[in-house]
Amino acid sequence: MLTEQKKISRRKYLKYAGAAVGVAVVAAAGYGIYQTTQPPPTPPTTSTTTFQTTQPPAKPPIVVDLTLWAYDVPLVRNSADVIQRVYKRDKGVDLQVNIADIPYDAYKASIVSRMQANTKTDVLYVEDNWMSIWDKAGWIVPIEDYKPEISDYIPDLVPAVREAMTLHGKLYGLPYYCDNIIFMYNKAHYDQTGIDEAPKTWDELTQHAVKLKQKGISDRPLGFAWKRGEWTFEDVLFSIVYSRGKKPIDEQGNLLVDAGSGLRDTFQWIADAALKYKVLDPKSVEMILENVQDTCKAGQYSYSIAPSYIIAAINDAKTSKVAGQMKIAMMPEKGATVGFMRMDSMSMMAVKAGKDQIDGAYALIEMLGGKVDVNGTGTKEYYTAKQWAIKDGLPFGIQPLFKDPEIINAWSKWVDVDALGQQASKSVFFEAKKYLWWEDWRPAFETEVQKLIAGQVSVDSALKNVQDEWNKLKAQAG
């Protein structure tokens, strides 16, 4: 029980609380008065003053805020350090780069929040899936409008990448990571089964997979990263459509699902592979790309249809059971595939901040995705793209780099670079990504594909559902 002495009376409570608030108010007001009444700092009256008045005033530093998803951030920090040095050397101005790295899963939501809250963001990674929406929202700008010299890069860009980074006829950025979906197969598995050649058609692939299954090499030789929301879901599936020599969308933006359409044939092939021949792993619906990569590395899958960069890890002797066994073949049938891009882009915020900010932001974008004279020799190089390629095996979307001896040397350890180049030359950009309803439609599409694999819907029903949803969203978008 509290004694009377220990109790705080209401009167005392109010008195202390009032005093605390009063002190806080007086302190705040006092600080404000101090701030407004202090004279501006006077220059020192030493000889330094004379020196300062004879020199042009130093330009204040430019602070560029870079927002990215976290992938090898130390490499980006190194490039940011390099551009700070180069900018100082070439322009005599301090360029500070602040990096905000966000996990990929949270990146899109984080950018939406940053933009809505007007949090300073000058340069940011943009994925082709979101580009149109972010452009329509007024968050990113066509860099060509502010830095026309960016068009000098156009001849160097892989055509599919250039198309992906272009909206309203203007270039919106420079490539950070640009890749193609490729077809990989385990050559050792083929040798054990006595199959000489990679499949030339999708039906032949199924037949090969059945043989691998019968031989006991893999119960489900084929697996995809088809968890809902997985970033390569549509790129992989529509690469199968394009490889059949078919387009999934017509010129009017209608989804093509009728008899003979590439999407119908692809859905039928998926259903057969999963349910009739039981060669497609139903676990695909819970797998992300890293899972597919690990399963290939363990020798449990004989095939992978995925972004080309994962072949580096699958063929890595340090971590993979099947190092050197995974080979590239052209996509079956017509050989076409989907190319996609992630780019360094400039925000409207940077533009609104004025010319210096645009210059600083563009310098950083060039450092990350373009060419910079790093050593002051007068020769510009794709410094960061080359670093990504050699260190992480990340493809780039820049044509001259396919001939770079250092990259060829590094990549030859895990892949046939010629075959990769051939496949890249047949990549196309999936134009549906530029529709404003694309992101709305993806979850419904992914749901139907997963139900198809589980045998919950027929091919006809799945196609009808995805088409109905496409048409509804298209109509809503006007």
Next chain:
Amino acid sequence: MSESSGTRSDNRFGLLSILPTVGFLTVLSTAPLLYAFALSFQKYKLTSPGQHPFIFLDNYAKVVDSYHFAAAITNTLVFTVGAVIFVFLVSLIFSLALNERFRGSGWLRVLILIPWAIPEMASALVWRWIYDSHFGVLNALLVYVIPVFQSYQSWLGNPAYAMPAILVPQIWKEVPLCVLLFLTGYSTIPQSLYEAAKIDGANPFARFRRITIPMLKPIIQIILVYETIMGIASLAYVYILTGGGPGDATTTLSWYTYMASFSFADFGQGAAVAVIMSVISLVFIALYFRLIPTRKFGAVGV
């Protein structure tokens, strides 16, 4: 000082004391809620910046008509009811065990809090690894250690398993707090009641049913309300473990509101789903208050 002026003074003091709390709640909770409510009646697409006309119930109509709604509302109800029931029962059992004094019970009381202290996103990633269909520890356990299955199962990819698979981490995460609440409740029940019941010949089950449960009603009410809200709002396990799949087996309203806002760039639609979630929560809460009246009973707030 007269009695009435004393009462007035008491009231004034009470009001002044709760003012900071009310202020914080208004700024951090009520205002955003009202804003979301207002947003749900506006066209608020990020692709039309600066144009947010009042469209009355259009967002709600769009939500109800959407591809995802039927599955989302069904799954949300299944998930929430499942989570509330299991969290309640498991934490009741654990708390009864931990309420007994035995060697190590103090340590156990601390250890049981660990799941509650781990951020939801981090624990979701751990559970993803546990469930992995090719290399996961759960499969290894059930195939090699306790051979229940002959081959590895797809916990997150099989429509029959996916909902239980996301419920387990939710229960694992929520049980510690409820155990703590139950333990707090037990400590406020007067021992004299149990002693009197013993003298009257009541067996342990009768004492639990006639004393413990009635005296815990306010705590039970808090747990049910809190767990319902947590169940309806739970996102991390759906987002990280299944993405709402396989098919639409785990598509929930929280997933839908997240996608509508941040992926479809439609804050109006996202707000409409959020309001629907709030209404469902309120219905549940009203039901609890009706079914479990606490005025006559209770160790807290009597």
